[in-house]
Amino acid sequence: MPTIILSTSNARYSHASFGLRCLLANMQELQSQTVLLEFTINDSTTDMLAELLLHNPAVIGFGVYVWNVEPLTRLVRDLKQVRPAVQIVIGGPEVSYETGDQEIVRLADYVITGEADTAFRDLCRQLLSGTAPAERILHAALPPLQELQSPYDHYTAEDIAHRVIYVEASRGCPFTCEFCLSALDIPVRTFPLVPFLASLQSLLDRGLRRFKFVDRTFNLNLRISSAIL
Numbered sequence: 001m002p003t004i005i006l007s008t009s010n011a012r013y014s015h016a017s018f019g020l021r022c023l024l025a026n027m028q029e030l031q032s033q034t035v036l037l038e039f040t041i042n043d044s045t046t047d048m049l050a051e052l053l054l055h056n057p058a059v060i061g062f063g064v065y066v067w068n069v070e071p072l073t074r075l076v077r078d079l080k081q082v083r084p085a086v087q088i089v090i091g092g093p094e095v096s097y098e099t100g101d102q103e104i105v106r107l108a109d110y111v112i113t114g115e116a117d118t119a120f121r122d123l124c125r126q127l128l129s130g131t132a133p134a135e136r137i138l139h140a141a142l143p144p145l146q147e148l149q150s151p152y153d154h155y156t157a158e159d160i161a162h163r164v165i166y167v168e169a170s171r172g173c174p175f176t177c178e179f180c181l182s183a184l185d186i187p188v189r190t191f192p193l194v195p196f197l198a199s200l201q202s203l204l205d206r207g208l209r210r211f212k213f214v215d216r217t218f219n220l221n222l223r224i225s226s227a228i229l
Helices: 018-025 028-033 045-054 069-082 103-107 119-129 157-162 193-205 222-228
Strands: 003-010 034-040 057-063 087-091 110-113 137-139
Touching (some): 003 018, 045 057, 057 119, 069 103, 193 222
16 A cells, blocks of 8 residues: 655654644544654755655645744655655644745645645545645635544653653633734634543653643643642
8 A cells, every 4th residue: 555654843852743733633544554653953955855655655744833843844855856756744833834945845736725634534535545635835724623533542661761851731812912923723613522631641650740731821721730730
């Protein structure tokens, strides 16, 4: 079966990619042929290229952030030169709000803006079936949080022992600060509390003692934050 790769360059090894694990958790029937490969911004382009191509991928999805846009641009450029048939899909905050002038956007085959939890899976289905969408820039609809699969089982024992583990109880922000992209994420949506607490308990049972929340405002809903605490 053709391989799908989810990849990114983290700022350092200790930062496990939460976004990629959210995508992997929601791949459904494609999950068995999806590989998660994480690099750091200090890895060489040649080494990353070699490891990616070792899996003979049909589709590679990259998470693009402010700290990795430059090395990933070089990597995507080399990928398209060496293996032009590989479909490159990019997403993440660095390409969700500016798609007009960035080189990595020009190099990639597709860009998914916004929350791609299910949109990446849907695009992969189209690409693997030979029914590629006509548009290169795809704007993901907001996924209903209660329908998303939990990403927390995709943290390995190695992750829990040695890396920062990110969790997410809500998405969006109620404030409209002009300097912050989170001001565009309105309204605030919360994950169902009972299964979220069960996920936290599972991580506790596996030995995790430090949780890093990516919520914009952890204590916005005191009922939920109190239940978590």
